[in-house]
Amino acid sequence: MLKISNHYVSKVAFSLLFVEVLILIGSFYVGSAIRFFDGEDFIAPKLEHFLLSACVFAGAIVFSMSALGMYQLNFAEGLRNPLFFLRLMPSFAMAFGILTLVFYIAPDLYFGRGILLLVFGISALGILAARAIFFTTSEFRFLETRIMFLGVGPLAKECGDMATTATSYHKYDVAGYVAMPGEECRVAPTSVLQMEPGMSLVALARKYDASEIVVAVQNRRGGTFPIRELLECKLFGITVTDAATFFERETYQIRVESLQPSWLVFGGGFDQSFVRTFMKRAFDIVVSTIILALTAPIMLVTAALIRLEDGGPVFYNQERTGRAGRTFRVHKFRSMGTNAEKGGKPQWAAVNDPRVTRVGDFIRKVRIDELPQLWNVFKGEMSFVGPRPERPYFVEQLIAEIPYYNVRHSIKPGITGWAQVRYGYGSTVEDSVQKLQYDLYYVKNNSLFLDILVLIDTMKVVMFGSGR
Known part of the structure; x- marks a missing residue:
């Protein structure tokens, strides 16, 4: 996940957006080249003059696709999701309306109906091809994050269920759970990782090829919480994530039941500058x-x-x-x-x-x-x-x-x-x-x-x- 202005953004979605912007700008130039090519030479020799118009065209398409939820697709469904096709054409229609308004306000950006129709057609084919590739590669294991959970209690189970049922943007391969003293086991016993005598947490993570450890232990008091070992994991390049941060990252929520006041006090955010x-x-x-x-x-x-x-x-x-x-x-x-609350007592809508x-x-x-x-x-x-x-x-x-x-x-x-x-x-x-x-x-x-x-x-x- 990426963080843009404190907001979590999927790397896959961001990459898809970036690629589609390039496709849209490229489609504009390809369409313009085809339209102005007379068989031997270009009628308009400097296509770079169209850069601003190309950016406006790409911005209108991306904005329309975002407004219709096309960057919140389920990668498990991919192109099989009928909503993809149902929203692609309306998004182009919406973009056409936006461009019409832009051309009215700034007529210098207008680039002709012939070019516009040609560019729309090329762009549609390019977006379909790009999404087909992205949805196909989303099934590859190299896009998965190998993750391990510290804890076996209710909080760890909830985190694990979220990781295994996630079907969009971020895929996880759960290595297992590490038991902590005093916790009631709520996960499958077969998923609990067995630590050999004298084995450190970083060695266990390396054994199971885990690149991230999510700390899902509700009671962190006492001398049994392995804070030094977690620090060692972090120093050796293994990402260590708090359960509250994991929830925040994956659900775009801050879970009340797993929240600790210190996380709010010492964490980032809350910009009131x-x-x-x-x-x-x-x-x-x-x-x-x-x-x-x-x-x-x-x-x-x-x-x-x-x-x-x-x-x-x-x-x-x-x-x-x-x-x-x-x-x-x-x-x-x-x-x-007019008498919605005739009893005088407020009611939920x-x-x-x-x-x-x-x-x-x-x-x-x-x-x-x-x-x-x-x-x-x-x-x-x-x-x-x-x-x-x-x-x-x-x-x-x-x-x-x-x-x-x-x-x-x-x-x-x-x-x-x-x-x-x-x-x-x-x-x-x-x-x-x-x-x-x-x-x-x-x-x-x-x-x-x-x-x-x-x-x-x-x-x-x-x-x-x-x-x-």
């Missing part, structure tokens, strides 16, 4: 202004439809908990009936909630109901990307029941966020735990790069009606 705060505020203003301008007609139509359906108010204002626990009133398009109106059901699926929160962003009460703001009534309950829940209030809440695009609707405390684990990952690793990824994933959620 002036530069990060300034960049995030600038990002909020720019993105919100663009979205407000683009969606103003949609908001007017939505307001009219809400009023026509039941004659009730268009907007719904509700108290929510923001940064540092301060409360504010969030603004949304009303998606429920749920999938297929009977309180949702017909118009409300649609605007919730495509997130139009969230658009009035742009005003909260302009006021500085919210950010465009961040943890979902919750009602104070539920916050008090969740803080009492879930460890570290209050950490999510260290930054501004957002219209969209990492948890919203990664997890579906939550209507229970268990759902809140799952969403908190994504929120903790965002709070720890938040950056402009991660904000852009969330924005792209939000487009996918809007298009396919998934997540929340």
Whole structure:
């Protein structure tokens, strides 16, 4: 895995992206060469003038493919996954729309319909070929990481299950588990590695050709924890990873049940510097202004439809908990009936909630109901990307029941966020735990790069009606 601005990125996915960018730029030059070749010579002698247009073309395609989830494919399914073909053509159509807008704003970048159609065709063939090669090579053993787990208890079993069931981006070959004194064995006895008398941990790792050791021991107190041997492993080039970091890397979550306070205190991340705060505020203003301008007609139509359906108010204002626990009133398009909480007691929103109106059901699926929160962003009460703001009534309950829940209030809440695009609707405390684990990952690793990824994933959620 690579780390870009504290966010974990698969080496395979990054390599695929890099190769496809080269293919797209190369396809542009090949298409241009074919189009301008008259049989003997080029009509346009300097194709290097097309470099900027080629980069714009590649950027539009990559952005569209990302928005439609084409870099989150399951490598175990490969080209057999029908969604690959179903999303390739729409992504090209979306890119065509983006390019049309770019050509309207910057006509100097326009390179002709003939070239465009030819380049699209060559690019499609190149991407299909590249992905066929990547999916085929993903089955090779040299792409696997040989991994060993220190511990045999529940935490080690959970880590091992995750490594063996992972089907995308990173493949593991589990060498086995190393038993620690006082732990109840929860893994298969045949998978426990036997250490010969006097054998060191580094010798055991070398014997089984393990290149990484994941420390999955919950109780690390006492003199039995092999800290010196782990240091020796690290000095000999074997990667030593904490279970919390392993979960963070593989699931893009921070698991609450395996978390130790010292890991949060001494680990990296949690950037709240002036530069990060300034960049995030600038990002909020720019993105919100663009979205407000683009969606103003949609908001007017939505307001009219809400009023026509039941004659009730268009907007719904509700108290929510923001940064540092301060409360504010969030603004949304009303998606429920006017007496949604007639009993006076707050209720969890749920999938297929009977309180949702017909118009409300649609605007919730495509997130139009969230658009009035742009005003909260302009006021500085919210950010465009961040943890979902919750009602104070539920916050008090969740803080009492879930460890570290209050950490999510260290930054501004957002219209969209990492948890919203990664997890579906939550209507229970268990759902809140799952969403908190994504929120903790965002709070720890938040950056402009991660904000852009969330924005792209939000487009996918809007298009396919998934997540929340």
